[in-house]
Amino acid sequence: METFDEIKDKIKNKCLEREDPQCISCCPFRLDVRDFISNMRRGGFNLAYRQYSNAVGFPAIVSEICDAPCKSKCPRAKTGGAVELDLLEKACFDYASNLNPNRYNLPQKNKKIAIIGAGMSGLSCALRLANKKYSVTVFEKSARIGGSLWNMMPSEIFLEDMRRQFMYETYELKLYSEVTDPTLLLKEYDAVYIATGKGGNSFGLLDNAQINGIPFATKHKGVFAGGELLGANVTEAMAQGLTASNTLEFYLKTGNMKSAPRTSHTKLTIDTAGIERSAAVIPENRKRYTKEEAQAEAARCILCRCDICEKYCPLMRYFGLMPKRIEGEVHITIHPGTLDGNGTVATRLISTCNQCGLCGEVCPQDIDMGMFLRLSHNAMRDKDAMPWAFHEFWLRDLAFANSDSAAFFYKPSAKSKYMFFPGCQLGASNPEYVLKSYEYLLGKMSDTSLCLMCCGAPAAWSGDYEQHQEICGEIKKKWEECGRPVMIFACQTCRKFFADYIPDIKSISLYEVMLKNGISCPSGENINEASVFDPCSSRYFPETQKAVRALLKNSGYKLKQLKYEGDKAQCCSWGGQISTANPLYTKRLIDERCSDGELPYVVYCSNCRDVFAGSGKEVKHILDIIFGLSDWNTKRPTFSARLHNREYLRTVLAEKYCGEKAAEVEKTALYMTPEVENKLDRAKILEDDVRSVIDSCEEHQRIVADSGTRHKFGYGMVGHMTLWVEYEAEKNGWRVFNAYTHRMKIEREEVWNGRKQDLDDLQ
Amino acid sequence: MEENKTSMICSKCGVPLEPANLYFSYLKHSFHTEIMRCPKCGMPFIPEELAEGRMSEVEKTLEDK
Numbered sequence: 019m020e021t022f023d024e025i026k027d028k029i030k031n032k033c034l035e036r037e038d039p040q041c042i043s044c045c046p047f048r049l050d051v052r053d054f055i056s057n058m059r060r061g062g063f064n065l066a067y068r069q070y071s072n073a074v075g076f077p078a079i080v081s082e083i084c085d086a087p088c089k090s091k092c093p094r095a096k097t098g099g100a101v102e103l104d105l106l107e108k109a110c111f112d113y114a115s116n117l118n119p120n121r122y123n124l125p126q127k128n129k130k131i132a133i134i135g136a137g138m139s140g141l142s143c144a145l146r147l148a149n150k151k152y153s154v155t156v157f158e159k160s161a162r163i164g165g166s167l168w169n170m171m172p173s174e175i176f177l178e179d180m181r182r183q184f185m186y187e188t189y190e191l192k193l194y195s196e197v198t199d200p201t202l203l204l205k206e207y208d209a210v211y212i213a214t215g216k217g218g219n220s221f222g223l224l225d226n227a228q229i230n231g232i233p234f235a236t237k238h239k240g241v242f243a244g245g246e247l248l249g250a251n252v253t254e255a256m257a258q259g260l261t262a263s264n265t266l267e268f269y270l271k272t273g274n275m276k277s278a279p280r281t282s283h284t285k286l287t288i289d290t291a292g293i294e295r296s297a298a299v300i301p302e303n304r305k306r307y308t309k310e311e312a313q314a315e316a317a318r319c320i321l322c323r324c325d326i327c328e329k330y331c332p333l334m335r336y337f338g339l340m341p342k343r344i345e346g347e348v349h350i351t352i353h354p355g356t357l358d359g360n361g362t363v364a365t366r367l368i369s370t371c372n373q374c375g376l377c378g379e380v381c382p383q384d385i386d387m388g389m390f391l392r393l394s395h396n397a398m399r400d401k402d403a404m405p406w407a408f409h410e411f412w413l414r415d416l417a418f419a420n421s422d423s424a425a426f427f428y429k430p431s432a433k434s435k436y437m438f439f440p441g442c443q444l445g446a447s448n449p450e451y452v453l454k455s456y457e458y459l460l461g462k463m464s465d466t467s468l469c470l471m472c473c474g475a476p477a478a479w480s481g482d483y484e485q486h487q488e489i490c491g492e493i494k495k496k497w498e499e500c501g502r503p504v505m506i507f508a509c510q511t512c513r514k515f516f517a518d519y520i521p522d523i524k525s526i527s528l529y530e531v532m533l534k535n536g537i538s539c540p541s542g543e544n545i546n547e548a549s550v551f552d553p554c555s556s557r558y559f560p561e562t563q564k565a566v567r568a569l570l571k572n573s574g575y576k577l578k579q580l581k582y583e584g585d586k587a588q589c590c591s592w593g594g595q596i597s598t599a600n601p602l603y604t605k606r607l608i609d610e611r612c613s614d615g616e617l618p619y620v621v622y623c624s625n626c627r628d629v630f631a632g633s634g635k636e637v638k639h640i641l642d643i644i645f646g647l648s649d650w651n652t653k654r655p656t657f658s659a660r661l662h663n664r665e666y667l668r669t670v671l672a673e674k675y676c677g678e679k680a681a682e683v684e685k686t687a688l689y690m691t692p693e694v695e696n697k698l699d700r701a702k703i704l705e706d707d708v709r710s711v712i713d714s715c716e717e718h719q720r721i722v723a724d725s726g727t728r729h730k731f732g733y734g735m736v737g738h739m740t741l742w743v744e745y746e747a748e749k750n751g752w753r754v755f756n757a758y759t760h761r762m763k764i765e766r767e768e769v770w771n772g773r774k775q776d777l778d779d780l781q
Numbered sequence: 782m783e784e785n786k787t788s789m790i791c792s793k794c795g796v797p798l799e800p801a802n803l804y805f806s807y808l809k810h811s812f813h814t815e816i817m818r819c820p821k822c823g824m825p826f827i828p829e830e831l832a833e834g835r836m837s838e839v840e841k842t843l844e845d846k
Contacts, residue, residue, distance in 0.1 A: 362845075362846060363845070365844060365845060366844065366845055405808055405843075405844045407840070407844070408844075719792055719793040720793070720824055721791075721792035721793070721824075722789050722790065722791055722792065722798065722819070722824060722826040723789070723790050723791075723792050724788055724789060724790075725788050725789070725790050725797075726788050730792065731789075731826055733827070740827075742827060742829070742832065756829065758829045758832050758833060759832065760827065760832040760833075760836045760837070760840070761807055761836075761840045762805040762806065762807040762836055762839070762840060763805060763806050763807065764803060764804075764805060764825060764827075765803075765804040765805060765806050765811060
C-alpha cells in the first residue's frame with residue numbers, strides 16, 4: 019500500500035487537475051480558452067474581448083490571421099467537428115461594445131528599451147513595455163511599420179488596430195533607422211530586443227538555442243531576439259514579442275538573461291466516449307457568426323479538464339475542492355503555521371471522506387484521495403489534533419462489538435475449510451441474518467468456523483492505526499488457529515479491509531457461496547422489480563456483484579440498472595463513519611443515493627440497508643429475500659437496539675453451539691415515549707448510557723430538580739461526552755423525558771465540593 | 782435566567798441554584814462562563830437550549846479552528 023508521502027507526491031506532481039487542455043497548450047498566446055468560452059456562451063462579449071485582447075495584444079489583427087492550431091487538437095473534432103475558435107475570436111471582436119484598451123495611470127519607469135524592427139513581434143513587445151510605462155524606442159530600417167502583415171491583410175485593419183492599442187501609450191518610432199550593431203545601443207538603452215523579421219539581420223549574436231528557434235537570450239548581455247527572425251510564423255512572432263516584454267523586464271529587475279521555457283505538451287487526454295455528438299455551427303452568411311450563432315458554438319465546447327474524480331466524488335463537489343487544493347489544505351492542517359494550531363481548515367474535510375476509493379479507481383493517474391485522507395487522519399490523530407467527538411461513538415461501538423458481550427468465536431472441528439466472518443453490523447442490524455446464514459453454511463460445509471467480531475474498519479477510519487493493527491492481529495491469530503480457512507464474508511467492507519491489511523487470507527462472499535451451493539430464493543410477492551445497490555467496497559469484488567444479481571434473477575426479480583453501480587458503485591454514506599463530523603453532508607449524500615433509482619433497492623450490505631431504511635427508501639437486504647426476514651418498509655433498528663441485537667446474537671450462538679447458558683442480567687427499566695426514543699437515537703444516545711448516568715446521579719445525589727415539574731436533571735460522562743438526562747422515578751425504573759449532550763467538559767466542578775472557599779479566586 | 786434561578790433546586794443541598802462561574806474545556810482550550818450552580822455544592826445545571834445552542838456553536842468553531 020502507498021504511504022502518505024507517496025500519495026502526496028503524486029497529487030503534487032502527477033495530478034492533471036491543473037493541466038492545460040490541448041487548445042491552450044497549442045495556442046501561441048496561451049489564451050485561456052475555457053474562460054473565453056465561458057464568457058462567450060453566456061453572451062459576455064465585452065469580457066471575452068477583454069480577455070482575448072489581453073492575451074494577444076492586437077485583437078483585430080490576430081482574429082484575422084489566427085490559423086487556429088487548436089482545432090486540430092480539439093476532442094470535439096471526433097464528435098461533430100472542432101469548436102470554431104477562429105470564428106469565435108472574430109465574434110468577440112465584432113460584438114464587444116468597447117474596443118478601446120483600458121487606460122492605466124502608472125508612473126513612468128526610468129529604464130529605456132530599444133527594439134529593432136517594427137514588425138509584429140517588435141510592436142507586440144513595444145506595446146506591453148509601453149503599457150508598463152517603460153521608455154521604448156523602435157528602430158525600423160524601412161518607411162513603414164507592420165512588417166510581414168503588409169502581405170497578409172488590408173493595411174487599414176492592422177494600422178487601425180495598432181493606433182487603437184497604442185492610443186493611451188507613447189513610444190518613439192525611428193523610421194529609416196537601420197541599426198548596425200545592437201550592442202552599441204546598450205550605451206543609451208538598458209536592454210535591446212531584436213525582431214528584424216524573416217531573413218532579417220541577427221548581427222551574429224544568436225547562440226545555438228536561438229538558431230534552433232528558442233527565443234530571447236542572445237550571446238550578448240542585455241540583448242534579446244525573437245519573432246520571425248528565428249523562424250516563427252506571424253502569430254508565434256507576436257506571442258514571442260509579448261513574452262519578450264516579460265523577459266526583458268525580468269532582466270531589468272534582476273540582471274538575469276532568460277530564454278523562453280521549453281513548451282511542454284499537455285498530458286491531458288479526454289475520453290470522448292461519453293460526449294454527445296453535436297455539429298459545429300456554420301455561420302449563415304458563411305463568413306462571421308451572429309451573436310446567437312457564436313453563443314451556440316461556444317456552448318459546444320466541453321471545457322476540457324481533468325475533473326473525473328470530482329465528477330464521481332460528492333465530497334469534492336460539496337467542499338468545492340479539487341485534489342491539489344485538498345492536498346494544500348490538509349498540509350496546513352497537519353502542519354499549522356501558528357503555535358496554537360490555528361488554521362486547521364481541513365479537519366472536517368478529512369473527517370467527511372467516506373474513503374470509498376472511487377476517486378482512485380477513476381483517476382487516470384491512479385491517485386486515491388480517499389486513502390490520502392485516511393492517512394491524513396492518522397497523522398492528525400498522532401498529533402492529538404483530531405476532535406475526539408467525530409469518532410468516539412463508533413470506537414465505543416467497535417469496543418462493544420469486540421467485547422465478551424457481543425464477540426463470538428466457534429470452530430466445530432480442529433481445522434476448518436471455511437470461516438464465516440459476518441462482520442459486526444450484520445447481526446446488529448438483524449441477528450437472524452447471522453443465525454440463518456451460519457446455519458445454512460453449516461448445512462453445506464459442516465466444519466465452517468465462525469468469527470463474530472468487528473474487522474477494525476472504524477479504527478482505521480478514525481485514524482487509529484495501532485488499534486486497527488491490533489484487531490487485524492487478533493483476527494489473523496483466530497484464522498490461523500482454524501487452519502487458515504477461506505473466509506466467507508457477508509460484508510464487502512470487511513473483505514476489502516482484509517484484502518488490504520491481511521492479504522494472506524483468501525476470501526469469498528457469502529453470496530457466491532450461496533449461488534455455488536444452491537439456495538432457494540423466494541420471488542417477491544408484491545415487488546419483484548428492483549435495483550441492486552452495490553456497496554462501494556463491492557467494486558473490488560465484481561464476482562460478488564454478479565452472484566447477487568444471479569441469485570435475484572434466479573428468483574424472478576427484474577433488475578433495473580442504477581446510475582452508479584458495478585465498478586462505479588458509490589458509498590451509501592456509512593463509509594468513514596462521517597455522520598458525526600458532518601451531519602449535513604451525510605444527509606445530502608443519503609438523499610442523493612436514494613434518488614439514484616426510483617425502484618426499491620436490494621442491497622447486500624446491512625449498513626446500506628439501514629441507511630436507506632432510515633430515510634424512508636424501500637429496501638431489502640438480499641438475506642431478507644432469501645430467508646424471508648424484513649419487509650421493504652421495515653425500519654432500521656435504533657442504535658440502542660443494535661447493541662441489544664448483538665448481545666442477543668451472542669447469547670443465542672453461545673447457547674446453540676457451545677451449550678452456554680446466558681447469565682440473567684437485569685437492567686433497570688427505562689420508560690420513554692417514541693418521540694423521546696427517536697430523539698435519543700438521532701443524537702446517538704444509548705439507553706445503556708442513560709441508565710448508567712441516572713444510576714450514578716442517584717447514587718451520589720448529584721441532581722438538580724425542577725421545582726415546577728419535579729423532573730430531575732443530572733449528568734455524567736460517556737467517554738469524553740457529557741450526557742444530561744431529565745427523568746423521574748416510575749414503577750421499578752425511570753421515566754426519561756429528555757437527554758442531550760455536549761462535547762465541552764465541565765471542569766473544576768469537583769474542587770468546589772467542600773473546598774469552595776480556597777478557590778474563590780479562581781471562580 | 783431569573784426563571785431558572787427560582788425553579789431549579791439542588792436535590793442534595795435543597796437550595797435554589799444561582800448564577801456562578803463554571804469552567805469548561807474542549808480540544809485543549811478552556812474557558813468559563815456564568816452558569817446556574819448550587820451555591821453550596823457547586824452542582825451545575827446546563828439546560829438543553831444552552832447545550833445545543835451556544836455551546837454547540839462554540840464546539841464547532843473549535844473543531845474548525
